[in-house]
Every structure is written in C-alpha cells, then in structure tokens.
Amino acid sequence: xxxxxxxxLPDVGEGLTEAEIVSWKVAVGDTVSVNQIIVEIETAKSxxxxxxxxxxxxxxxxxxxxxxVEVGKPIIGVSVEGFTAAMSAGHAPNANSSMHSAxxxxxxxxxxxxxxxxxxxxxxxxxxEDKPQPxxxxxxxxxxxxxxxxPGTSENSAANTISNAGxxxxxxxxxxxxxxxxxxxxxxxxxxxxxxxTVPNEDTVLAKPPIRKLAKDLKVDITKVRATGxxxxxxxxxxxxxxxxxxxxxxxxxxxxxxxxxxRIPVKGVRKAIANAMVTSAFTAPHVSIFVDVDAxxxxxxxxxxxxxxxxxxxxxxxxxxxxxxMIWAVRRNPMVNSSWTDTEIIVRNYxxxxxxxxxxxxxxxxxxxxxxxxxxxxxxxxxxxxALTAREGKTTPAEMQNGTxxxxxxxxxxxxxxxxxxxxGECGIVALGSIRPKPWVVDNEILVRQVTTIGATFDHRVVDxxxxxxxxxxxxxxxxxxxxxxx
Amino acid sequence: xxxxxxxxxxxxxxxxxxxxxxxxxxxxxxxxxKELREEDFLKFYRDMARIRRFDNEATxxxxxxxxxxxxxxxxxxxxxxxxxxxxGPNDHIxxxxxxxxxxxxxxxxxxxxxxxxxxxxxxGWNPEETRFHLYAIVLGTQVLHATGYAMGLNFDGKxxxxxxxxxxxxxxxxxxxxxxxxxxxxxxxxxxxxxxxQVFFCQNNQWAISSQVxxxxxxxxxxxxxxxxxxxxRVDGNDVLACYAVTKKxxxxxxxxxxxxxxxxxxxxxxxxTTSDDPSxxxxxxxxxxxxxxDPITRFEKFLRKQGIGDEFxxxxxxxxxxxxxxxxxxxxxxxxxxxxxxxxxxxxxxxPLITEQLAxxxxxxxxxxxxxxxxxxxxDVNYGGAR
Numbered sequence: 054x055x056x057x058x059x060x061x062l063p064d065v066g067e068g069l070t071e072a073e074i075v076s077w078k079v080a081v082g083d084t085v086s087v088n089q090i091i092v093e094i095e096t097a098k099s100x101x102x103x104x105x106x107x108x109x110x111x112x113x114x115x116x117x118x119x120x121x122v123e124v125g126k127p128i129i130g131v132s133v134e135g136f137t138a139a140m141s142a143g144h145a146p147n148a149n150s151s152m153h154s155a156x157x158x159x160x161x162x163x164x165x166x167x168x169x170x171x172x173x174x175x176x177x178x179x180x181x182e183d184k185p186q187p188x189x190x191x192x193x194x195x196x197x198x199x200x201x202x203x204p205g206t207s208e209n210s211a212a213n214t215i216s217n218a219g220x221x222x223x224x225x226x227x228x229x230x231x232x233x234x235x236x237x238x239x240x241x242x243x244x245x246x247x248x249x250x251t252v253p254n255e256d257t258v259l260a261k262p263p264i265r266k267l268a269k270d271l272k273v274d275i276t277k278v279r280a281t282g283x284x285x286x287x288x289x290x291x292x293x294x295x296x297x298x299x300x301x302x303x304x305x306x307x308x309x310x311x312x313x314x315x316x317r318i319p320v321k322g323v324r325k326a327i328a329n330a331m332v333t334s335a336f337t338a339p340h341v342s343i344f345v346d347v348d349a350x351x352x353x354x355x356x357x358x359x360x361x362x363x364x365x366x367x368x369x370x371x372x373x374x375x376x377x378x379x380m381i382w383a384v385r386r387n388p389m390v391n392s393s394w395t396d397t398e399i400i401v402r403n404y405x406x407x408x409x410x411x412x413x414x415x416x417x418x419x420x421x422x423x424x425x426x427x428x429x430x431x432x433x434x435x436x437x438x439x440x441a442l443t444a445r446e447g448k449t450t451p452a453e454m455q456n457g458t459x460x461x462x463x464x465x466x467x468x469x470x471x472x473x474x475x476x477x478x479g480e481c482g483i484v485a486l487g488s489i490r491p492k493p494w495v496v497d498n499e500i501l502v503r504q505v506t507t508i509g510a511t512f513d514h515r516v517v518d519x520x521x522x523x524x525x526x527x528x529x530x531x532x533x534x535x536x537x538x539x540x541x
Numbered sequence: 542x543x544x545x546x547x548x549x550x551x552x553x554x555x556x557x558x559x560x561x562x563x564x565x566x567x568x569x570x571x572x573x574x575k576e577l578r579e580e581d582f583l584k585f586y587r588d589m590a591r592i593r594r595f596d597n598e599a600t601x602x603x604x605x606x607x608x609x610x611x612x613x614x615x616x617x618x619x620x621x622x623x624x625x626x627x628x629g630p631n632d633h634i635x636x637x638x639x640x641x642x643x644x645x646x647x648x649x650x651x652x653x654x655x656x657x658x659x660x661x662x663x664x665g666w667n668p669e670e671t672r673f674h675l676y677a678i679v680l681g682t683q684v685l686h687a688t689g690y691a692m693g694l695n696f697d698g699k700x701x702x703x704x705x706x707x708x709x710x711x712x713x714x715x716x717x718x719x720x721x722x723x724x725x726x727x728x729x730x731x732x733x734x735x736x737x738x739q740v741f742f743c744q745n746n747q748w749a750i751s752s753q754v755x756x757x758x759x760x761x762x763x764x765x766x767x768x769x770x771x772x773x774x775r776v777d778g779n780d781v782l783a784c785y786a787v788t789k790k791x792x793x794x795x796x797x798x799x800x801x802x803x804x805x806x807x808x809x810x811x812x813x814x815t816t817s818d819d820p821s822x823x824x825x826x827x828x829x830x831x832x833x834x835x836d837p838i839t840r841f842e843k844f845l846r847k848q849g850i851g852d853e854f855x856x857x858x859x860x861x862x863x864x865x866x867x868x869x870x871x872x873x874x875x876x877x878x879x880x881x882x883x884x885x886x887x888x889x890x891x892x893x894p895l896i897t898e899q900l901a902x903x904x905x906x907x908x909x910x911x912x913x914x915x916x917x918x919x920x921x922d923v924n925y926g927g928a929r
Contacts, residue, residue, distance in 0.1 A: 061606065064609070065603070067610055087870070102604070
C-alpha cells in the first residue's frame with residue numbers, strides 16, 4: 054500500500070534550530086529517487102542541498118521558498134510504495150524524528166461522521182505520539198513534567214485532522230498544524246479550561262532560549278503568545294505574529310562598537326531584488342516629489358471612533374486605513390496617478406491594486422491589495438491587517454506583489470516626519486505617510502496644539518505633471534483634514 | 542601544481558594519466574610494487590571505490606537527519622587505502638577521525654563508524670582485534686598515544702629482533718592542521734629521543750577547515766620532523782601505489798629498529814571539512830577542478846585499464862558499491878537508540894556504588910518523563926570487529 058512518508062527538516066549542522074528553504078528542486082507530482090537532491094536550504098552556517106530519503110512521488114511541499122522552517126518540522130511528503138517499518142523506526146537521537154509516515158487515509162470516501170470517528174482515534178494516537186520526550190539530563194524536577202506540558206496538543210492534532218480529512222490527510226502528524234494548516238484558527242483555539250488550569254508564567258511557557266530572547270527583544274509578553282509548536286511550545290512565528298511591526302524594526306539597543314573595521318555583506322536575495330527595483334525605478338522614471346503638512350486631528354478622532362464602533366470590533370484600525378481610503382478616493386478624482394508608462398502608451402488603470410510597503414525580517418517588500426477600490430472601510434481594514442501579518446511572517450507570495458497600481462509607505466511608524474519615496478517599478482505614484490504627533494498649528498490666527506503630519510509623494514513625471522500631482526496630494530490631505538469627505 | 546610545489550621532491554610512481562614509471566632515486570620504493578600481484582591491485586581499487594561510495598552515502602544520510610555529523614574523506618582514498626594495506630596485521634594504527642579508508646583495510650565494521658557519528662556509541666570496535674584504535678576527535682592527541690604505544694613496544698623488546706614475524710611498529714594518522722598542535726611536536730621529540738618504531742603519516746589535504754596549509758607552515762610539512770630528528774619524505778597522496786610502497790618501506794624500517802620517520806601524503810580534501818562546513822565560502826572552484834584532474838580513483842582506473850582490466854571488473858565494483866550503500870542505508874534506519882545502561886556499563890570493570898546510584902537516578906528520571914525509548918541492553922550495543 055502506498056503511504057505518505059514525511060521528511061522532517063534535519064539538523065544538518067551541529068545544533069542548528071532552523072533553516073531557510075532557498076529553492077525546491079522538485080514539484081508535487083514529480084517522481085523522486087533515493088538521494089535525489091530535492092531542496093536547497095540555507096542554515097546559519099551554510100547553503101546545503103538535501104537528498105531525498107525515499108523513492109516515490111512527491112505529494113506535498115510543506116514549506117514555500119523563502120520560509121524559515123524549524124528543525125524537526127516536515128518539509129515534504131512523498132508517496133512511497135512498500136514503506137517499511139524499519140524506515141520510520143530509526144531516528145537519529147540528535148535530530149529526533151527525521152521522517153515518519155502517515156497512512157494515506159482513504160479520504161475520498163470519508164464522510165463527516167467517519168471523520169469525527171477519525172478524530173477520536175487520532176486524538177488517542179496523537180497522545181501516545183505526544184508522550185514526553187526525554188529532557189536534558191538533570192534539567193527540571195521529577196514530577197513537574199506533567200504540569201509543564203500544556204494540554205491542548207492532542208486537540209490541536211485532532212482539529213487539524215478534521216480540516217484535512219477530506220484532503221488525503223497529512224493526518225497524524227501534529228507537525229502539520231504549523232506547516233499545512235491555514236485552517237489554523239481552528240487548531241489554535243485553546244479550550245477555556247486550559248486558561249484556568251495553567252495560568253502561564255514565564256517559567257511554565259515552553260519555548261527555546263532564542264525564542265525567549267526574541268520575545269524579550271521585541272517586547273512581546275511570551276506568556277500571552279499563542280503557542281502552535283509541536284509540543285505546545287511557542288515558535289518563532291508565534292512571537293513574530295504577536296509583535297508589532299514597529300517593535301520589530303526599531304533599534305532595540307546600541308550595539309557595542311564592532312571590533313572589525315569593515316564588514317562585507319553579500320548582495321543577494323531580497324536585498325538584491327530591492328536594489329535592482331530601486332535602480333530600475335530611479336533611472337527610468339524621472340521622479341518628482343512634493344510635500345504637504347496637514348492637520349490630522351480629525352483623522353485621529355475618526356480612528357478612535359471606528360475602534361469603538363461595534364462593526365469594527367476586533368479589527369485593527371489605524372490612520373493608515375484612513376490614508377489608504379483617502380488615496381483611493383483621490384485616485385478617482387486624479388486617475389493619471391494610478392497609471393503606468395510603457396513608452397508607447399500610458400495605461401490608465403480604473404481599478405486600484407493598493408500597494409503597502411512593508412518592512413519585513415527579509416527586507417522591504419510591497420504586497421498589494423487587489424481591487425481595493427471595491428472594498429468597504431471594514432473590508433479594507435481586514436485586508437490591510439491580513440497583508441501585514443502575511444508579510445511579517447515572510448509568507449507573502451510573488452502574486453501578492455505583482456500588478457500593483459499605487460503604493461503607500463508608512464514611514465511614520467519609524468518616528469520620522471517624511472521622506473522622498475522611490476516609485477515601485479511600473480507605477481506612477483507613491484505616497485509616504487509621516488509620523489502623526491502634536492505640534493503647534495495656526496487656526497484662526499491662533500497657535501493651537503494639533504495632531505500634525507506630513508504627506509510626501511513621488512510621481513513619474515513622464516505621466517504626471519505638477520498640477521495633477523499637487524491636486525492629488527491636496528485631495529489626500531483634505532481627507533486627512535476632514536475624513537467626512539469620504540462620504541462623497 | 543604551483544611552481545614552488547614542482548621544486549619539492551615527491552615520490553610518484555603513477556602519473557595522473559595512469560602511467561607507471563620509476564624515477565631512479567625512488568627505485569628502492571618500487572621494489573615493493575614488484576611483490577604485488579594482480580589481485581592486490583584489484584583490491585586497492587575495490588577498497589578505494591568502496592570507501593568513496595560509503596562516504597557519499599554517509600553524507601546523504603547525515604543530510605537526511607540520520608547522523609549528527611559526517612566527516613568525508615573523499616579525495617584521500619589513495620593515501621588511506623595505499624598506506625593502510627602497507628601496515629602489517631599486528632602493527633597498531635592510531636587514527637584521527639577521517640580515516641574510514643584505513644579502517645576498512647583492517648576490518649573495521651563500517652556501521653561502527655556510522656554509529657559513532659550518529660551518537661549511539663563511542664566507536665565500538667575492538668582495537669585489540671582490528672589493531673585500528675578508536676577515532677581521536679581532539680586534534681593531535683592520537684599522535685602522542687601512538688608515540689607512547691611505540692615506546693612501549695621498545696620497552697617490551699618487540700622491535701629490531703631480526704625476526705620479521707615478531708617485530709612490531711606503530712603508524713599514526715594526522716592532518717596538516719594537527720601539525721600546528723603542540724602535541725604533535727611533543728610526539729616528534731619523544732619519538733626521536735626514544736627511537737620509537739613509528740611512522741608519522743600526515744595527510745596534507747591542503748585545508749584545516751578553512752585555513753590553508755600555507756598559513757600554518759612556511760616549510761614543507763615533510764621537513765617538520767627534521768629538527769626533532771625524525772626524517773621525512775613527501776609522497777603523492779593521490780597515487781595509491783606510491784603511498785603503499787613508501788609506507789611499506791618506512792614501516793619495515795621502523796620494525797627493524799631504524800627509528801621513527803614521517804610521511805607527508807600530499808593530497809586534497811575534495812569535500813567539506815565536515816557536513817557542518819561549506820567550503821564554497823573560502824575555496825576557489827578552480828582549485829577543486831585542478832585537484833579533480835588528479836583524482837586518485839580515476840588515476841588508478843586508468844592504470845588498471847592499461848594493464849588490460851576490462852569493463853566487467855569496474856561494473857562489478859560499481860554494483861558492489863550500490864549494494865553496500867543499500868545495506869548501510871537499511872542498517873542505519875534500523876539502528877536503535879542505545880540503552881541508558883550502556884553508558885554506565887563500561888566506566889568501571891566491576892560494579893561501583895556511585896555508578897549504580899547514578900544509573901538508578903537516571904532510570905527514575907526517565908520513568909517520570911514517560912520512559913526511555915531506547916532498546917533494552919544487548920551485546921549488540923558494543924559491536925566488535927565486523928565484516929572483513
């Protein structure tokens with residue numbers, strides 16, 4: 054019987070905890086042989102090609118290129134004929150399990166009731182699988198073991214199995230919670246009893262030391278982070294998801310002066326892509342930048358009211374949302390800023406794929422929200438939140454970064470007033486939102502303290518002349534000054 | 542080969558094209574080749590090809606999470622197989638940790654080596670049976686162990702008796718990097734002053750992890766022992782016949798009581814230092830290409846083909862390699878974690894109260910964590926000897 058065998062990311066160095074998927078050499082449906090190179094990964098030490106331990110047909114790739122995967126998480130599923138127990142039995146003690154199998158449940162026939170039965174079975178299987186791993190010798194007191202492990206892991210895998218039961222399951226592997234499950238919200242839900250049983254403090258939370266440090270550095274309270282790890286531990290992704298973008302990128306501390314006089318950083322990956330895009334943009338499109346100071350007091354009030362409204366409960370509302378809405382409105386009045394230059398023609402786009410520049414651990418990327426002009430305020434708020442989360446986790450796909458029409462870059466979160474942004478290649482307009490803070494402002498010849506910000510914008514002068522550019526920026530500024538204009 | 546390399550005398554009997562020729566100054570070494578028969582030549586080739594296939598499989602297994610670490614010896618097969626076969630059956634061998642090729646010439650079970658790098662034993666073969674001592678992970682220490690053992694042979698009167706079947710000698714393997722360790726210099730000093738029956742076999746593979754040999758010595762390594770009183774010679778480490786002949790000669794001399802000597806096998810580490818290393822970060826691709834043209838196995842294949850050995854033999858060797866790889870793979874997957882008793886069993890030869898207490902504590906601890914997954918204690922934990 055064909056079974057799906059999973060290859061867990063091994064520790065290819067000595068004591069590495071994670072690696073980045075650089076490129077897949079195989080695709081779903083490909084036939085692979087033993088020791089065929091299937092993927093190139095980059096660890097803290099080196100670039101390494103991984104040979105496949107099985108022969109069979111690739112049925113799943115569990116991590117996209119660019120993703121950082123923890124050692125021990127499955128990265129590929131291979132359908133193997135005659136999978137022997139011996140193949141799954143031996144696990145290198147260092148790397149814990151590096152492969153395991155799951156019977157390809159006869160999923161096509163599965164009806165809901167059967168699935169529920171499977172859940173019950175799986176839950177018990179998962180519990181046995183989940184039996185505590187031996188700890189480091191001499192670490193942790195006898196008897197404490199049971200309480201250190203948060204309940205809920207078996208529920209996780211059970212819930213996960215529900216979500217997968219219809220789709221030739223990755224079944225028993227609780228690991229797939231993290232890798233496969235975009236159905237994750239189900240899996241992550243913690244039973245209410247859990248909260249009472251374990252009031253977590255820093256010592257009872259399971260997390261590896263580097264993850265604890267990361268949480269500390271990012272000012273994330275690790276006891277409040279939802280743990281999605283295999284053994285109920287907090288993962289890097291969990292901490293990153295809980296961190297705010299600003300905290301991730303603010304300088305955390307001033308490092309000691311480097312002992313080396315110079316440092317050479319190879320230009321590659323995202324950095325290289327950014328550099329190419331910037332050069333292409335700066336040297337093909339003549340840039341023109343303009344700035345305007347604006348009183349954003351009413352926008353801030355509006356944000357506060359939206360936050361308090363029942364409709365927006367649980368949704369993140371920020372000035373960036375109003376800014377996005379303002380730009381979309383201003384595009385309708387000045388469509389040329391939402392166009393593209395091709396040397397033979399100017400393509401005016403009567404839709405808005407709204408780009409938001411996002412600083413991520415991998416560098417700057419600009420994913421966009423497709424057809425943002427068709428969205429209500431609430432839909433747009435949710436879309437922005439999802440975009441930011443995806444970007445921060447490093448999971449943004451190339452498709453999400455293509456076909457943008459105009460871009461907003463929120464440099465205010467870094468505490469600066471304004472800048473001259475460079476156009477995202479292929480677009481004609483980009484707007485920078487500076488920090489919003491109390492400043493003296495003249496109202497009716499009196500100096501008042503108002504929430505003031507600066508809007509900076511850059512345009513492709515081949516397409517957009519000064520008058521259109523100015524009108525567009527003025528339109529955006531007027532909405533920031535009086536958001537009620539959005540009712541227009 | 543650089544200009545400076547060309548000026549340094551080096552014993553070479555096989556050209557990279559596989560042509561056998563004996564420069565007059567090395568005629569003494571060639572005598573040992575005349576004693577070899579066709580089956581010996583074929584054995585040299587078989588062993589080199591076998592160990593390379595094993596090495597590649599082990600690297601793959603490490604990449605698949607089956608071992609914590611692997612130390613490839615690719616490129617150094619001629620130095621290891623040639624010298625290993627020149628060591629007498631009762632001589633003692635003190636290796637570093639990259640001597641898989643030497644190991645198979647003395648019947649060490651390859652799975653023992655796999656187990657060691659997987660972390661389920663500490664070597665596990667019996668040095669008294671194989672005469673191949675356990676791998677030394679700490680650089681250069683084995684060179685002192687070897688010298689001490691050789692001094693012991695002197696004290697026991699096992700050297701220079703004139704009875705060739707009774708006399709013994711010691712060979713120790715180390716790398717160019719280890720020559721920078723104080724231990725190696727100390728060993729030279731003791732060896733020379735005690736006139737030990739010993740060969741210092743240095744595989745100069747050009748790289749100590751990422752440090753080039755030029756950064757560690759300004760004098761060719763075979764001259765390193767001179768000041769201590771240990772004469773040296775450089776041999777082409779990618780020429781299996783030269784490695785065999787030179788080692789044979791110097792081991793014979795050592796057994797005969799002529800004192801220690803050093804052999805620098807000039808070779809190349811074609812792979813990474815270990816699986817944790819990435820040589821592309823510090824090494825030039827052109828250097829690799831140059832050494833690839835000197836590949837010891839390719840060179841010996843050319844020689845054998847010129848002697849009339851045909852495709853059939855090489856196909857058979859390749860098939861045997863694939864068979865070995867499959868066996869190693871399956872045996873590795875079938876490995877069990879060792880029992881927790883195994884780490885206490887060999888601390889003292891007799892029961893010891895402290896060890897008993899520690900074992901009891903650990904068992905209790907494991908039980909509290911839901912039990913240890915290892916197999917029960919069996920004799921299989923300690924695998925002596927093995928396939929010869």
